[in-house]
Amino acid sequence: MSKQLSNFSRWLKEENYSCGFINSIANVFYFSNFYCDPHERLLGVMIFPEDTPLVVCPEMERERVRDAGWEHEIIGYTDIQNPWELMREHAERAVGAKPVIAVEKDFLPMNRAEALMGIFPGATLVAADAKIAALRNIKNEVEIESMRKAARLADKAIETAAGLLTEGVTELEVTAEVEHQMRKLGAPMAFSTIMLFGPRSAYAHGVPGDAKLKPGDQILIDLGVVYNGYCSDITRTFAYKYAKPEFQKMYDVTLEAQLAAVEACKPGNKIGAVDQASREIIVRAGYGDYCGLRVGHGIGIEVHEYPSMTSDNEALLQPGMTFTVEPGLNILGTGGVRIEDDVLITETGYELLNKFPKELKILG
Numbered sequence: 414m415s416k417q418l419s420n421f422s423r424w425l426k427e428e429n430y431s432c433g434f435i436n437s438i439a440n441v442f443y444f445s446n447f448y449c450d451p452h453e454r455l456l457g458v459m460i461f462p463e464d465t466p467l468v469v470c471p472e473m474e475r476e477r478v479r480d481a482g483w484e485h486e487i488i489g490y491t492d493i494q495n496p497w498e499l500m501r502e503h504a505e506r507a508v509g510a511k512p513v514i515a516v517e518k519d520f521l522p523m524n525r526a527e528a529l530m531g532i533f534p535g536a537t538l539v540a541a542d543a544k545i546a547a548l549r550n551i552k553n554e555v556e557i558e559s560m561r562k563a564a565r566l567a568d569k570a571i572e573t574a575a576g577l578l579t580e581g582v583t584e585l586e587v588t589a590e591v592e593h594q595m596r597k598l599g600a601p602m603a604f605s606t607i608m609l610f611g612p613r614s615a616y617a618h619g620v621p622g623d624a625k626l627k628p629g630d631q632i633l634i635d636l637g638v639v640y641n642g643y644c645s646d647i648t649r650t651f652a653y654k655y656a657k658p659e660f661q662k663m664y665d666v667t668l669e670a671q672l673a674a675v676e677a678c679k680p681g682n683k684i685g686a687v688d689q690a691s692r693e694i695i696v697r698a699g700y701g702d703y704c705g706l707r708v709g710h711g712i713g714i715e716v717h718e719y720p721s722m723t724s725d726n727e728a729l730l731q732p733g734m735t736f737t738v739e740p741g742l743n744i745l746g747t748g749g750v751r752i753e754d755d756v757l758i759t760e761t762g763y764e765l766l767n768k769f770p771k772e773l774k775i776l777g
Contacts, residue, residue, distance in 0.1 A: 414485075417444050417548065418466055424544055426462035431512030432504065433460040433541055434529060437520035439714045440545055441468075447481040448642055449474055455496045455525070464507040469496050501532035508533055515541035546719040551733035556643060556713065557757060560735055563645035564755050564766035566600045566638045571649050571769050574608070574634050578653060578776050584608045584621035595638055603637035603644040603716050614650070615749040617706060617741065628654035631748045632776070637716055644716045646737050647767050648753035652775045663700070663742050663750045664773050670694040670740040671752045671771065674708050678738065678756050678763040684726035691740040692724060703744050709737035712755055734758040735766075 414422070421444065425433055435441055436457040442448045444458045445468055456474070460466045465485045468478055472489035479487070488503055490496040508514070512533050516526070518540040530536045552560065574591045588608045595602060608621040614633035626632070630653045637646040650667075652660060670691035677690040688708040695704045709722035712735055720728060722736055734757070741751030755766040 414465070415444075415446075416553065418460060420548055421460050421541075421544070422462055422466070425460065425515060428515075429513070430462065430515050430539065431508050431536075432462070433515040434458075434521075435460070435517060435541075435545075436525065437517050439718075440517060440520070440549075442642055443545070443549055443714055445478065445481065445483050446642075447474075447478045447483060449477070454492075455490075457500075459500065459504055461504075461507045467503060469500055497528045497532050505533075508536075511535035511537075513537045513539055515539050515544075517545070518542050549713060550711065550719055551731060552713060552735055552757075553733070557733070557735070559641040559643040560645065560713070560755065560757070561766055563600075563603075563638055563640035563643050564647070565768070566595065566598065566640060567636060567645040567647040567755075568767055568769040569598070570595050570600075570636050570638060571634060571647060574636075575651065575774065575776055578626060578632060578651070580627060580653075580777065581625050583623050583625050584610055584613075585623060588621045591636070600638040600640060603639050603646065607633065607635035607648075609633045609749075610653075612746055612748050615743045615745050615747065617743055617749065617751075626653055628777075629657055631657075631660050631750070633749055633751060635751065635753065642714060644712055644714070645755055645766070646712055646716055646739075646753060647755065647769065648739055648741075648751040649769060649771070649774075650750045650752065652773065654775070654777045656773065656775055659747060660750070661773070662698075663744070663748075666695060666698040666700055667740055667742055667750045667752050668771060668773070671738060671754070674738045674740060675754065675756065675763065675765065678730060678758060680730050680732050680758055680760065680762075682730050684720055684722055684728050684730060685724045687722055687730075687738065688724040688726075691738075695740065695742070700742050703742045704740065705743075706741065709739050709753075709756075711736045730758050732758050732760050 467486035475489040611630040635648040674691035739753030743749040
């Protein structure tokens with residue numbers, strides 16, 4: 414049994430819970446190493462304190478579950494079979510009477526909760542979200558190496574984008590070519606690429622459009638790729654032909670803030686200290702009104718996961734945690750700057766997973 418399964422099974426036993434039922438795509442992958450979007454069909458993992466776990470999946474996915482390395486029981490079902498009834502037949506003995514079932518409160522729809530309680534009458538559902546987040550929060554060496562490779566691919570994507578930025582090219586044209594090149598490398602995008610020119614770079618989550626690149630524009634690129642199921646996320650901001658004075662000032666402040674935040678990434682420090690380190694510099698420079706977002710977010714199987722890197726987060730940084738550090742300024746009508754790296758907390762400090770330079774580059 415994998416360490417992920419063993420840890421969760423041990424927790425179920427400690428809490429005297431009957432079993433756990435996991436059905437979110439990300440958490441199914443975490444516990445089974447099988448990634449699949451089943452659409453409306455049921456895909457789940459049942460984990461027990463004593464018995465071996467099982468996967469329930471569409472019959473068409475059975476062999477792919479095996480190919481992913483799952484060595485335990487699989488309940489496959491066709492489109493005319495009831496997967497819940499099959500689960501009851503296979504798990505009723507292990508679950509027992511009036512069971513307490515740990516579920517993902519944030520990801521279990523009401524219809525599935527009702528179905529689960531229907532096959533196990535008298536069941537009580539309890540939340541497992543916090544425990545799963547805590548488990549996923551600390552990455553093992555296999556996960557970390559996948560994230561290193563994902564970050565290197567993201568660096569390559571930024572390098573590719575920089576090489577495509579010529580006068581008159583549109584945001585959409587650059588985006589399409591970058592994503593095409595990553596696909597050719599076997600690296601799907603982790604999220605929709607943000608590629609914004611000029612004043613449009615002030616939109617923190619803007620969508621690429623038909624804006625054409627012209628001299629003096631600032632260029633904000635925020636992208637990520639997936640490797641072995643793990644995500645990367647990087648942002649770099651460039652100038653084209655020349656940097657306008659206000660942009661240069663914004664960039665210098667953001668870079669100073671990002672470097673200060675990274676230096677606060679040490680085991681034992683509070684998460685909030687990372688945000689505070691960057692925010693103090695931004696406020697002191699007079700840009701406090703243009704920095705409303707947190708300094709970063711956890712990253713791993715999902716682009717955004719636990720922890721939230723907010724200034725009021727009292728939790729402590731621990732070795733194995735991975736998250737982004739991405740202070741930014743957004744001034745509507747002028748433009749935006751953001752500099753983002755993926756960070757790993759080590760036993761003695763931190764490791765930057767991204768290697769692409771952060772000093773301001775003037776392209777063209």
